[in-house]
Amino acid sequence: MLQEAGPYNFLRTIGIILLVIYGLKYIAKYLLPFVLKRAVSKAQERAQQKGSNAYHSKDEMKVGETTIDKRPGEQEMKPSKNVGDYVDYEEVE
Numbered sequence: 859m860l861q862e863a864g865p866y867n868f869l870r871t872i873g874i875i876l877l878v879i880y881g882l883k884y885i886a887k888y889l890l891p892f893v894l895k896r897a898v899s900k901a902q903e904r905a906q907q908k909g910s911n912a913y914h915s916k917d918e919m920k921v922g923e924t925t926i927d928k929r930p931g932e933q934e935m936k937p938s939k940n941v942g943d944y945v946d947y948e949e950v951e
Contacts, residue, residue, distance in 0.1 A: 861867060
């Protein structure tokens with residue numbers, strides 16, 4: 859079924875476009891700040907939990923004690939003597 863491009867269909871299309879634009883404005887104005895505040899508060903809670911865990915682990919150390927923390931699986935990079943094969947080349951003219 860084909861529809862003709864008449865003035866009624868044109869106005870209906872413009873109305874739908876305006877409805878979508880104002881609907882998005884409403885969502886952005888009222889709903890988005892609520893969602894962002896909730897996300898920020900959750901991020902702050904997670905940061906506080908991580909910070910409090912780190913603070914408690916530092917309290918257990920004695921004054922003047924030195925500790926060295928290494929990450930598991932981290933190995934020192936030592937130069938290897940086996941760096942590859944030497945390939946002699948000739949210039950091609």
